[in-house]
């Protein structure tokens with residue numbers, strides 16, 4: 093590992109100033125991804141700016157009924173928060189489906205969003221990787237790519253984003269708040285925060301150099317809406333998603349039609365994949381199994397699976413159909429509910 | 431009233447409590463690649479001069495001669511290095527010591543009481559023969575201590591049923607819950623069935639003691 097300077101920031105501006113003074117430095121959250129990548133030589137910052145003790149560890153209810161989650165709130169505390177458990181259960185579920193108890197105690201909200209892909213070639217300096225070293229090629233395209241993307245990938249990169257939390261945030265229409273220095277902040281929709289690789293796979297997200305994630309903002313939940321997160325992985329726990337799905341469903345209690353549905357896939361693309369085509373087909377429709385399957389298939393028709401990962405399509409279809417069927421049964425507005 | 435076993439609300443470092451050590455005001459470039467780091471380990475205060483690259487695991491093993499915490503993978507994937515930081519379990523191989531300045535650390539060496547009375551989990555592991563080679567055991571023990579605290583504080587897990595997720599309260603630990611909550615600790619010898627029995631037993635005892643403590647003033 094390359095030697096590095098260390099700065100413990102006590103204010104946002106101090107962190108931003110330290111970044112300006114140390115080009116190419118990295119912010120340190122819990123370090124569960126960054127320290128790992130530094131050991132592997134993938135990340136070689138000359139300085140770490142520790143933002144983990146900034147006063148951003150608060151979860152606060154907003155006047156409009158939403159929730160503000162500070163960037164340094166640990167994943168386990170977010171999952172255990174009473175308001176998250178009761179109002180955004182899919183977010184608790186997504187967090188609890190990720191990593192391990194030890195890692196969740198340390199991992200921060202900001203760091204979770206900005207964790208890098210688990211593509212083995214990205215982590216192995218002896219292989220080509222356009223994300224790690226732009227222009228060097230993509231080792232995974234003709235290599236081991238069972239875990240890789242089926243949607244939205246490019247000739248330059250086929251990696252997936254590994255975060256479970258980010259998939260739930262995309263389905264919840266959450267926003268990410270960013271501090272850009274000199275008192276300026278901006279907000280980006282969580283579903284737009286991660287990008288598709290295109291010809292710039294080195295950029296995972298739309299964050300600008302030096303910007304700091306300060307909070308995630310959750311809108312007030314729609315009364316009566318139900319939600320869940322479902323994840324398929326190679327072992328029952330402590331493994332990344334092969335595919336996952338986050339669903340928020342609001343049915344009309346009168347006629348059982350879909351008032352609103354948000355459907356997001358994880359493990360299929362370079363970012364959480366909001367299934368806009370499926371959502372559009374289902375909105376206003378009665379979500380019977382046939383209609384749901386047609387809508388999900390319409391979304392997955394856009395997939396371009398690779399040699400070894402076509403299995404992800406039936407996997408994702410079953411996850412989504414089962415999740416919606418379960419929510420339809422559980423929904424207070426469902427004809428199936430007595 | 432906070433329970434004695436409650437994990438701190440925010441961890442693993444005390445929120446908003448930056449220590450006096452390394453920081454550069456006004457964004458002036460910091461160039462030092464080492465710092466003085468204060469840690470309290472198993473109740474003993476230490477001041478160390480450390481390269482910023484040194485992890486908590488290497489600090490314990492190489493600088494403090496505490497070799498209980500083990501290095502299995504050094505990448506957060508096995509749990510052998512699990513210790514308690516500010517009372518919460520964490521993988522010490524992914525924590526930089528410099529970032530923990532001012533923190534309280536407990537390792538497996540610090541679990542027993544002052545008169546060497548073993549921790550109830552240590553006794554349960556012996557009773558249930560919950561190990562073979564023992565390499566994963568220090569991590570399993572620290573992880574189990576943390577997991578029981580989390581359960582007492584009402585933290586849910588992936589195995590928690592929907593009704594219990596919606597209504598927070600201390601979690602009773604079934605074998606399924608124990609398996610899920612300890613999934614961050616691998617055992618190459620496959621001693622899992624006995625580990626699960628040991629932790630389930632110790633968890634039930636702890637819950638019974640806590641319930642008893644509530645009725646006896």
Ligand SMILES: Cc1cc2nc3c(=O)[nH]c(=O)nc-3n(C[C@H](O)[C@H](O)[C@H](O)COP(=O)(O)OP(=O)(O)OC[C@H]3O[C@@H](n4cnc5c(N)ncnc54)[C@H](O)[C@@H]3O)c2cc1C
Pocket residue numbers: 118119120121122123124125126127128143163189190191192195198199200201202203204205206207208254255256257303304305306330331332333505506507
């Ligand atoms: C064995 C293992 C299994 C895992 N399994 C899963 C899983 O199943 N699902 C899952 O979702 N995750 C999983 N993870 C990943 C884990 O969730 C992430 O490592 C963690 O969320 C990262 O958070 P952190 O605070 O430690 O980030 P760090 O490692 O501190 O930082 C990650 C990145 O974010 C940047 N950063 C951190 N905070 C900020 C901020 N406030 N503003 C701007 N930039 C910032 C850093 O510079 C760095 O680039 C696993 C990790 C391991 C090691």
Ligand code: SF4
Pocket residue numbers: 209211212213214220221222223224229230231232233240248249250251293
């Ligand atoms: S898929 Fe992306 S991250 Fe993986 S080797 Fe190819 S370019 Fe690198």
Ligand code: FES
Pocket residue numbers: 500501502503504505506507508509510511512521522523524
């Ligand atoms: S040595 Fe830390 S998790 Fe394996």
Ligand code: FES
Pocket residue numbers: 560561562563564565566567616617618619620621
């Ligand atoms: S007892 Fe040998 S690794 Fe667990």
